[in-house]
Amino acid sequence: MDRKKTDFLVGLFVLAGSVALVFLAFRVANLGGVELGNALDVRARFDNVGGLKPRAPVKSAGVTVGRVKSISFDDGTYQAVVMISLDRRFQFPKDTSAKILTSGLLGEQYIGLEPGGEASMLVAGSTIGMTQSAVVLENLISQFLYSKAAEPSAAGSGKAAKP
Amino acid sequence: MNWAIRALDAVAALGRGFRLGVVDTGRAARYFVRLLAASGMALGRPRLVIDQMHFVGNRSVAIIMVSGLFVGFVLGLQGYYTLRRYGAEQALGVLVALSLVRELGPVVTALLFAGRAGTSLTAEIGLMKAGEQLAAMEMMAVDPFQRVLAPRFAAAILCMPLLAALFSAVGVFGGWLVGVPMIGVDDGAFWSQMQGGVEFVDDIVNGVIKSVVFGITVGFVALLTGWDAVPTPEGVARATTKTVVVSSLAVLALDFLLTALMFGTR
Numbered sequence: 001m002d003r004k005k006t007d008f009l010v011g012l013f014v015l016a017g018s019v020a021l022v023f024l025a026f027r028v029a030n031l032g033g034v035e036l037g038n039a040l041d042v043r044a045r046f047d048n049v050g051g052l053k054p055r056a057p058v059k060s061a062g063v064t065v066g067r068v069k070s071i072s073f074d075d076g077t078y079q080a081v082v083m084i085s086l087d088r089r090f091q092f093p094k095d096t097s098a099k100i101l102t103s104g105l106l107g108e109q110y111i112g113l114e115p116g117g118e119a120s121m122l123v124a125g126s127t128i129g130m131t132q133s134a135v136v137l138e139n140l141i142s143q144f145l146y147s148k149a150a151e152p153s154a155a156g157s158g159k160a161a162k163p
Numbered sequence: 164m165n166w167a168i169r170a171l172d173a174v175a176a177l178g179r180g181f182r183l184g185v186v187d188t189g190r191a192a193r194y195f196v197r198l199l200a201a202s203g204m205a206l207g208r209p210r211l212v213i214d215q216m217h218f219v220g221n222r223s224v225a226i227i228m229v230s231g232l233f234v235g236f237v238l239g240l241q242g243y244y245t246l247r248r249y250g251a252e253q254a255l256g257v258l259v260a261l262s263l264v265r266e267l268g269p270v271v272t273a274l275l276f277a278g279r280a281g282t283s284l285t286a287e288i289g290l291m292k293a294g295e296q297l298a299a300m301e302m303m304a305v306d307p308f309q310r311v312l313a314p315r316f317a318a319a320i321l322c323m324p325l326l327a328a329l330f331s332a333v334g335v336f337g338g339w340l341v342g343v344p345m346i347g348v349d350d351g352a353f354w355s356q357m358q359g360g361v362e363f364v365d366d367i368v369n370g371v372i373k374s375v376v377f378g379i380t381v382g383f384v385a386l387l388t389g390w391d392a393v394p395t396p397e398g399v400a401r402a403t404t405k406t407v408v409v410s411s412l413a414v415l416a417l418d419f420l421l422t423a424l425m426f427g428t429r
Contacts, residue, residue, distance in 0.1 A: 017325025
């Protein structure tokens with residue numbers, strides 16, 4: 001086979017492989033899509049972050065406006081410190097509150113931001129004051145059981161009904 | 164006394180086996196270093212490498228892409244049947260993409276590559292040796308490592324990541340084809356779950372690293388087996404079989420090791 005044809009075919013192969021890699025990087029892993037080139041880092045303290053993970057979405061009104069950058073533990077207050085990268089295109093008031101929410105019943109956890117009414121905006125390095133921790137299913141169930149046990153009549157009849 | 168002699172023989176056999184094992188390992192390591200050094204120089208003669216890339220790469224594209232498509236189809240179907248039970252059909256995209264990018268892409272490509280390209284490398288080198296072409300080269304003061312083995316080795320290392328990327332990309336497309344137009348999973352959820360679940364560095368780059376390691380493994384095993392082949396038709400036949408067996412096992416074992424290192428403790 002002549003040299004030119006071989007070169008052309010190998011070039012075609014390398015091109016196809018590179019296109020496949022680019023497809024994997026940008027279409028499958030969405031490189032660049034979620035990367036916030038121009039980010040505003042703010043801090044939020046939670047009593048319990050539950051199953052929140054780094055790179056989890058930060059949403060406001062259901063729209064992704066940022067990502068969780070890192071999660072660490074503060075042994076002074078025994079709270080979790082979550083660094084949040086917000087897209088600089090969006091401005092949030094200083095009294096914005098943050099909640100850890102779950103998408104669906106068993107879905108991944110994300111942070112929901114609810115803007116407040118203050119005129120001054122969050123700046124880099126500021127801390128979100130009002131936070132609400134993740135709902136821990138075990139605590140919820142035990143609270144439910146204790147409140148059930150506190151109702152004497154219901155508990156009594158329940159026991160009596162059993163053989 | 165008979166039993167004592169037999170026991171001594173057994174100990175001697177163990178010792179011989181160990182010695183041969185050490186010798187084999189040492190020789191393989193020496194070949195590997197020599198091959199690596201020669202490959203560096205082979206890149207200075209890109210003509211030879213390009214010819215070999217055509218031989219091991221281009222001619223593997225068809226089988227890699229068809230296999231990738233079918234693996235994607237099967238992943239789409241099986242993933243859907245399992246995920247439907249938990250009402251999580253939307254996660255089909257991330258399931259297909261992660262399985263392909265992390266494991267199936269590099270591993271199945273390496274296995275196919277061993278069967279498609281590794282065997283022909285072994286047979287070629289073995290026949291060259293049987294025809295005393297390699298000895299003739301050495302007589303002419305041409306180093307067969309640099310002229311024959313190194314370009315093939317470099318080509319195998321360069322081709323494997325490209326082939327694995329093609330396999331994964333075609334596989335994702337196959338999974339999409341089965342999941343979205345055929346079964347009716349939501350198109351937007353398919354892609355957004357995939358993009359949410361697949362990380363560039365953790366998944367894609369690690370997959371590429373895996374495929375490079377497998378390219379080194381398959382290329383090295385194929386070339387060394389051909390180089391060591393008994394220069395008879397029977398010997399070449401046996402060497403070809405050995406290439407497939409050894410490189411497949413090596414790829415699977417290395418894959419376990421690499422997965423444990425890359426994704427294990429998180």
